[in-house]
Amino acid sequence: MITAPQKKKVIQVVNVMETGTPEGRYDQISIFADGKNGSRQITYGRSQATEQGNLKNIIERYVAAGGKYADKFIHYLPLIGKKPLVDDAEFKRLLKVSAREDPAMRDAQDETFDILYYAPALHFFQDEGFTLPLSLLVIYDSYIHSGCVPPFLRARFPEMTPARGGDEKAWISAYLKVRQHWLGNHSKKILRPTVYRTKSYLKAIQQDNWMLDKPLLANGVTVA
Numbered sequence: 517m518i519t520a521p522q523k524k525k526v527i528q529v530v531n532v533m534e535t536g537t538p539e540g541r542y543d544q545i546s547i548f549a550d551g552k553n554g555s556r557q558i559t560y561g562r563s564q565a566t567e568q569g570n571l572k573n574i575i576e577r578y579v580a581a582g583g584k585y586a587d588k589f590i591h592y593l594p595l596i597g598k599k600p601l602v603d604d605a606e607f608k609r610l611l612k613v614s615a616r617e618d619p620a621m622r623d624a625q626d627e628t629f630d631i632l633y634y635a636p637a638l639h640f641f642q643d644e645g646f647t648l649p650l651s652l653l654v655i656y657d658s659y660i661h662s663g664c665v666p667p668f669l670r671a672r673f674p675e676m677t678p679a680r681g682g683d684e685k686a687w688i689s690a691y692l693k694v695r696q697h698w699l700g701n702h703s704k705k706i707l708r709p710t711v712y713r714t715k716s717y718l719k720a721i722q723q724d725n726w727m728l729d730k731p732l733l734a735n736g737v738t739v740a
Contacts, residue, residue: 518638522649525728525739527634530657532734533713534564542622543615545608550706556602560611561625563633563660572596574621574628583620585610633659640665645678649728651688654717658695661713669694685726692718 518526531540540562550566551557557567565571575593579586588610592601601607614621637656646652658665673690676682696714699707712735720732731740 518641518649518652522652522728523634525732526649526653526656529653529716529732529734529739530660531562532737532739533657533716534660535562536735536737538737538739542625543612545611547602548706550704555600557600558602558608558611561615562622563625563629565625565628567601568597570628570632573632574624577624577627578614578621581620581624583614583624584618585614585621589614629660636664643679645680646684646688647678648684648688648726650717650720650726651684653728654688654692657713657717661710665691669698672698685721689718689721692721 528538531538535541535544542562544561544564546559546564547556548559549556551568555568558571559566560571561574565574572593575589575596579589579593583589592607592610595601615625634656637659638652640659641652641655646655655665669691672694675687675690677687678684692714696711696718699714700711702708716732716734720728723730725732731738733739
């Protein structure tokens, strides 16, 4: 069973991978040409929701909660994911100021990432018979970064999950190595540097930090 402190550490490590701090930078905006057909898009918040992905979900939650800037976001709702807002200065200003000034925006982000990413990752973790906190970290990171544990990557190594009679540590190790090779050679060059994620987790395995009871060095930042 994953404890509350272990869940917190899992989230803190992934926060570092996404925005460089264990607490997460709720107001961080990045622009990447990683949208449909190589289009530029906004990525936002603690776990970097994309404009063409789940950014709208965050804003919908914020508006429904009656956030301080809800009335200013309302007219953007039909546009998010439909019309590019990457060059809309006012929209980006609202994203930043709401995260800095209004706890409701931070809550909206936490709820979105918990419901759309952590919960499915935990379901996969439990359904496939995993038990170790580092395994959950690897799986959750994959959900945040890729939306799931991609079946095509699972098909590239022979190890079975614990629920299918396999060894947990062997599966996680094999998955990380396959994922690292995939990211490092990805057709989208923007993804290649993100092997810092898998390298950090493979180092944690070398240190036998399966219980996450030791400090973990996440892309140069130590999470105690």
